[in-house]
Amino acid sequence: MSLPQRFLDWFSARGWAPRAHQLAVLDHAQARESVLLISPTGGGKTLAGFLPSLAEITERGSGEGIHTLYISPLKALAVDIARNLEAPIAEMKLPVTVETRTGDTPHSKRQRQRQKPPDILITTPEQVSLLVADPHAAHLLKGLRTVILDELHSMVTSKRGVLLSLALTRVQSHAPEAIRIGLSATVADPDALRAWLASTGAEPAPLVLGKPGAKPEIRILSSVERVPWSGHSSLYAIPEVYEEIKRARMTLIFVNTRSQAEMVFQALWEANDDNLPIALHHGSLDVAQRRKVEAAMGEGKLRAVVCTSTLELGIDWGDVDLVVHVGAPKGSSRLLQRIGRSNHKLDLPSQALLVPSNRFEVLECTAALQAAEVNAQDTEYPMVMKLDVLAQHILGRACAGPFHPDELFGEVSSAWTYRKLTRVEFDKAVDYVATGGYALRAYERYAKLKLQADGTLRLAHPRLAMAYRLNMGTIVEDEMLKVRLAHVKRRLGKRVVVGGRVLGEVEEWFVSQLTVGQTFVFAGEVLRFEGLDEFGALATRSNDREPMVPSYQGGKFPLSTYLAERVRQMLADPKSWKDLPPQVRGWLSLQRFRSVVPKAGQMLVETFPRADKHYMVCYPFEGRLAHQTLGMLLTRRLERAGMQPLGFVASEYALVIWMVRDLSLAISSNRIALGRLFDEDMMGDDLEAWMAESALMKRTFRNAAIIAGLIERRQPGKEKTARQMTVNTDLIYDVLRTHEPDHLLLRAAWDDAAEGLIDAHRLGAMLRRIKGQILHKALDTVSPLSVPILLDIGRESVYGEGHDALLAEAANALIDEAMRLV
Template identity: 35%
Template sequence: MASRRQPHSTAEQWLQGRGWKSFPFQREAWQAIAQGRSGMLHATTGSGKTYAVWLGMLDALLKRHWAPAGSAAPARKSVAEPLRVIWLTPMRALASDTTRALAAPLAALAPSWTIGQRTGDTPSAERARQDRRFPTVLVTTPESLTLMLTRSDPRADLQGVEYVVVDEWHELIGSKRGVQAQLALARLRRFNPQLVTWGLSATLGNLEQAMEVLCGRDAQPAPALVRGRIDKKLVIDTLIPPDPGKYSWAGHLGARMQQPVVDEIARAPGSTLVFTNVRSQAEIWYQLLLEAKPEWAGEIALHHGSIDKASREWVELGLKEGRLRAVVATSSLDLGVDFLPVERVLQIGSPKGVARIMQRAGRSGHAPGRASRLTLVPTHTMELIEAAAARRAAYEGRVEKREAPDKPLDVLVQHIVTVALGGGFRADALFDEVRTAWSYRDLTRAEFDWALLFCERGGESLTAYPDYHRIALGEDGVYRVRDAAIGRRHKLGIGTIVSDSAMHVKYMSGASLGTIEEGFIARLRKGDCFFFAGRLLEFIRVQEMAAYVKKATRSKGTVPTWQGSKMALSTEMGDAVLQMLRSAAQGDFVEPELQAARPMLETQARLSRIPTPEGLLVETFRSREGFHLYVYPFAGRHVHLGLASLLAWRLARERPNTFSMSVNDYGFELVSPQEFDLAPIIDRSAFATGELLQDVLASLNSTELAQRRFREIARVAGLIFSGYPGQPKSARQLQASSGLFFEVFRKYDKGNLLLGQAEREVLSQELELSRLRSTLEAMLAKELWLMELRHVSPMSLPLMVERFREKLTTEQLSTRLDRILRDMEADAR
């Protein structure tokens, strides 16, 4: 903590008046802001980032707008200032908490200045008041800021904005929402070239690049990178299961950890956050806690993005006031919300990334000087090793990088219509402006002109349809939206978050519980029961895009599943796990997690080998199913999916064969009824990187993958209208529409750049082609360890189970596993 010193600003005086001391990094940020510099502040969660930036900006605003000429002291004014500061938050849930934090010094130092929120949850009456006069400080989201750019004269409304802060920049930078923010900032800089932009983050590995993406390549004066180094203790430990066993597979330890988790919550002095990676897992663990401790009803709660807003707010308030013993949550509570009573964080399963574990740990001890503690709860034995690896990587600061998307044309198309709606633009000026956004730094004039023509006439194939003539060139050389109906539809479709159509879940009385994806509801029959929002519900009927339910009288039900891929192991985590396995291979089981996993690791060493950074483990096995090949690159499930498809295609190229495959975060399995030639594995030709793109595309149903990705692109680009409020289109209608556009463009508009974007996104995001290439290069550089198995190894069994789960019922799977394990144990004796 910094020593007590004389405050050099009004804002800092306010800070000290509350008995708080400023940190050196806060004063560094204040100084940079006073110099008119943009920048990036990277500091531990709960260390005071918000006030580091806000107090510096508030002090500068007070000096500029409250002090009359020749006066050293601020002159109190009763007139509210116009909009001066925009604070961007990635989540609506953060807006209220952020507003409260910003309002405290504002009320004391500039009581006539106003602060407000503008998100999708803002009531229409408040929006109307803001439309007449914006507050001095506005907390909003990228989508709502973009909507502000569609006003009839956005320059008049926004040219007075002097500061923009982007909170939790690490959550936005790698997504199209981040690109949307880049374009909005480019527009605001056109209105006010002196605009100062700051980003806040706690978990980024490429800070300099992240700052350049946010502040612009040519920002003057040079942006400031401020690193907040304070003594905040981070404690990461693991809830070790009793006797994890010699073999394990996904979910093997899950329910066995029920009582240990209950015991940890019972011992915690304050509230506990129990994080899961997916919503269905959150629903399951909430029920497990209630099953073990029914007397905790009312003291524990459930929080995820599909639950009704009012219920989420009740949970958040309960956490703030310390009324709740525990809350089971997903990433909906990952960010920025300040829950001081939270003393412990439990993470169910592996967090799969170093940044995520640090972010979630920061939810506890969320104040300077308080320790943050996170306890990992493994659901299978390999997650014990992941836990030890994650702790070491976090303590060493090996945090993942976040890369911004490269010129997504669907976002550009949406932005062109937005600017045309907001007063219009000249083509040359908008091209120059868009290229100042980092993601479009390499945008060519030909690509921009194509996007312009696509907005104007719908490209080559939609010229005959007036609905796709969204902008028109006026005699004054300015492009504008002429049709009011097109403008209304565009405003309703602004944004880059695309998900399957969701249905409201309601009681017969009309009370809303939240939303579930339409696909899950479509599989239900009347009388079916399912768990949602912590309740067991009985399905009654669907009416007007709402699923009506009642409280179930039975004791069992299914758990909804939500679309979206599982989190994949990051590169940093994969490397850390292999380093941990190297210790085990050398007989070093010093970490408690390795000691617990020792029986499994020693069994792996006896039957095969333990993978390490130096060697690529490849196992072969014969069974009644045929010939099995197991490869362990430790590159994450997305890369392994691409590798498995690529390897199967290359192995079958010389001699036709049929393969089944399965993947997890550690490796992949190929199974064929016929034995295949291992020579391409042994001589490494199967891992070659030459002609990689062509081989990957040939090995997959790339057209189907691209068509699926095109559905999202079509909605962002405004080709598909999701419907008016209260009249949404169904998922089936949206899929049919996007499929029709995809086929029309393929047949009649082969130069359509959105088709090329769909293919690029499949390769870069779903298959992670660049990481796939680097993984192949790493595989080629390692020593090859080819092991022929007599029995399934502990590393290969989870891959076999993944494949069984797709074909067998739970009972059949259990029977099959029992037989496999009995055979192995009998042989071991």
């Protein structure tokens, strides 16, 4: 079966023709082969994924159950895809029904979908897990022919992707003839995605490549203002960004964090003398507010939107002709993904402006621009083998009905993500779900499975199915409080605050630090904190000029290893400095005059006295997480060496440690050898000892315990607070460390900490890289290169011009000190 004539006529009526990669995907689908399509933004990936299904449903007729399961990483993208798909279906008069199923879908609609399923169901990864945990899943999926995984590259690098891979093994067991169509932007390792789509031991899915799009046109802001030495606000550039907004039809302004989004939006609003319609969009805003902004974008009613990653995937947001990236993008693939929102067509170049927040970010933005020019990719490798996710899947499998461990092991190990899972590890995961493990089996509350006479396992109690549905998923967020815009009334002469509409959510720990009367920025407004009621935080509008900005745990992107290497190479090559702004070029030239610039492959370590302390600054350029871990381990070693370290600060680019003793003297007298100080063996006993003492392990254990179902965050009619869960998990953590140190959840927590919070793999690679390549420079005073990291010492998160003025004053003092001739 080729493309039906009515499809060809539809293309022709619009002056189009099916693209080669769209027809290639159709050929593979009609041959019943899974396939991976990699195509740039605007290349028609989504239509390529749906064409085989639309053609086949048209041929066979509608109403025979779910034919195609389309899986989107975002609820907003799922809704947008459904809306966009309805147009060609209506125009071609196709007998195809399309519906969505997300976390926002009402229960009544889900019940109706069970009775009368659509031909195409558009959903999210979590909903697929819930679908296969339903006892009616076999009936719902018996006619399934195709699974489409959109934006696959964005899903496979997290636990969401790991859980999805397990859910798809259940889908495959119900519909063994179903094929998978993966849709992805350009990635660093296409073969990994091809293998991810296939079952263990099977040939990887064939690869179809779309035609490259027009080369993006990217600029770096060459500001007339002084580029800050440190900080991440980019407020110095707001007047110039505002002028760019005025010249464009619609601008997307991407930032890396929610707090930065609030700050930039507020600054733009203050600069908005022309009353341009500028909006704010990030994940903590109320869903109704986000949908309102999305609708206004689609209708072309906005001139600019300040946003986070919530708007970076596949959605076509109308007439966007410029993307401004405030702050360094941290990765070339992320930059290409975001700027692809501009001129969302294959043959039109994306227009982008990079706005570095500080001088080191100028180097990073330059490296990102050069990487984008050659379409270099630095996407992460797919995440695999998460034991807490496996435990959640096992419980979900039991919710669907009794299962035999032998059959489930075969099913789970067929997923590429669990291809190396041993039977011993699997049996431990099953035992954990069934009993809680050796140390917890005496407590009935942790026994969730019962062994039956025929060797199968079933749920120990029906209420566990409800608990699973309420708690499933892999995204563990900190406790959030709703913020409502309140209004003040006078009752009997007293000031009474009455709650109003919900603006969104902030993390509980931030609200706990506020006192009544303090102001903060949220949802694009300056708010005065009025206190708490049973529903959350109450706030009224304020005109305060220097409010606080809520910060959020996590959410910061690490500097990619690829960009880090490019920055190191740029720093080592003075000839490449000619492309840098004069301010930055002069800064690096001063560094070469006062200290030294490391060669490619070297790591510079500077030591110098300042005031009554002694400082060591090193420049690994390996990202904040790796540097923080390095700082913790080095301070332990320096303490043992008698140097009396007092503290450290890490940035994306450098690490500074200050101490009482003179490190320059200790190195010159051979009391301390830098090669030994930075030896890779710190990743052994030192790392384990620090992890055992730190709160990091307890935090990661708490997350693993929630994902694995040990702690139920939500129960029918009530929800545990973050404090309750922390107390519970801390007690269990201590019990397991004492009585069962190889417990599944302790292993899962260690794996998460090493991979995420401490970036142990990257730190280990860095220590191997610099072995024998450490360049030490003892100085009498601070160096120009050290000024940014020294400014980070003792910084507080403050908003407003006063903060920038203080930072500039401190920078001037440090630079004067660095340039003082002795």
